[in-house]
Amino acid sequence: MAQPKYLTGDKAGIEEFIDKFDAFLFDCDGVLWSGDHLFPKVPEVLEMLRSRGKQLVFVTNNSTKSRADYKKKFDKLGIPAKVDEVFGSSYSAAIYISRILSLPPPKNKVFVLGESGIEAELESENVPYVGGTDPSLRRDITPEDFAAIADGSMLDDDVGVVLSGLDFHVNYLKLAIAFAYLRRGAQFLATNTDSTLPMAHAFFPGAGSVGAPLVKAIGREALALGKPSQAMMDAIEGKFKVDREKTCMVGDRLNTDIQFGIEGKLGGTLMVCTGVNSKEDILGEGKPVVPAAYVDSLGDLMG
Numbered sequence: 001m002a003q004p005k006y007l008t009g010d011k012a013g014i015e016e017f018i019d020k021f022d023a024f025l026f027d028c029d030g031v032l033w034s035g036d037h038l039f040p041k042v043p044e045v046l047e048m049l050r051s052r053g054k055q056l057v058f059v060t061n062n063s064t065k066s067r068a069d070y071k072k073k074f075d076k077l078g079i080p081a082k083v084d085e086v087f088g089s090s091y092s093a094a095i096y097i098s099r100i101l102s103l104p105p106p107k108n109k110v111f112v113l114g115e116s117g118i119e120a121e122l123e124s125e126n127v128p129y130v131g132g133t134d135p136s137l138r139r140d141i142t143p144e145d146f147a148a149i150a151d152g153s154m155l156d157d158d159v160g161v162v163l164s165g166l167d168f169h170v171n172y173l174k175l176a177i178a179f180a181y182l183r184r185g186a187q188f189l190a191t192n193t194d195s196t197l198p199m200a201h202a203f204f205p206g207a208g209s210v211g212a213p214l215v216k217a218i219g220r221e222a223l224a225l226g227k228p229s230q231a232m233m234d235a236i237e238g239k240f241k242v243d244r245e246k247t248c249m250v251g252d253r254l255n256t257d258i259q260f261g262i263e264g265k266l267g268g269t270l271m272v273c274t275g276v277n278s279k280e281d282i283l284g285e286g287k288p289v290v291p292a293a294y295v296d297s298l299g300d301l302m303g
């Protein structure tokens with residue numbers, strides 16, 4: 001497998017690389033920022049690409065925020081972006097449920113293991129849901145709960161899907177309810193299955209780690225609708241009409257972002273080393289996923 005091209009400090013190489021593409025799909029956590037800490041020169045890079053007529057799409061697996069929430073974050077961090085340029089895993093899951101799965105109402109209700117970003121995107125697609133940020137579920141399970149889950153009186157007969165995402169309020173009660181729906185035959189979906197969440201320049205359990213207890217209990221994986229799922233790439237191509245050959249995926253995580261671009265047969269992939277993976281993960285023989293090029297940090301594209 002060809003070695004990736006190192007572009008940091010290579011002005012001519014950067015120009016040549018950028019000129020190959022009309023569109024850039026940007027991962028967010030680990031590429032643009034860590035939490036609320038913007039990496040150096042990110043606004044300048046995005047502005048430079050826009051000034052050269054490039055189409056930008058922000059493709060994030062972080063299901064805690066809706067597109068509107070991300071637009072607020074971009075504004076707060078001084079990043080020029082339009083809400084329609086954001087395509088998150090919650091939106092991808094909502095589109096899949098409403099337009100692809102499209103279970104016949106009323107059996108299309110979703111039990112959410114996740115935050116308000118998922119709820120907002122389900123609402124944007126008129127998909128009914130329960131669970132999520134419901135405060136009545138943020139408590140210890142009781143003997144009465146065990147009985148009511150077991151006899152079904154606590155469950156909603158219209159729930160046909162369990163959607164698992166990054167949930168900062170996960171607890172045994174919510175897992176027990178989700179598990180009960182899965183045992184009743186509900187479809188098992190995940191916004192994404194990232195093992196870790198890059199935050200505050202460190203790593204924390206990711207969406208995949210939050211949903212792992214359900215995978216263990218039910219004995220099967222969820223269908224993930226975030227990167228590297230090609231259902232997400234197809235939805236992005238359909239919405240933004242990008243030419244895959246002239247599109248580049250920019251990411252920090254090999255097994256989601258870069259794999260997403262390679263499996264999507266995009267014209268190129270660029271890894272930045274400010275997030276999950278580092279250059280040691282892509283240099284040398286026998287590496288499973290290798291980007292076309294890499295830089296130390298996104299700001300290096302300013303040459």
Ligand SMILES: O=C(O)[C@H](O)[C@H](O)COP(=O)(O)O
Binds near residue numbers: 030060063197205
């Ligand atoms: O655990 C997660 O959900 C992910 O680590 C996180 O949200 C990834 O976000 P992205 O890097 O795709 O913006």
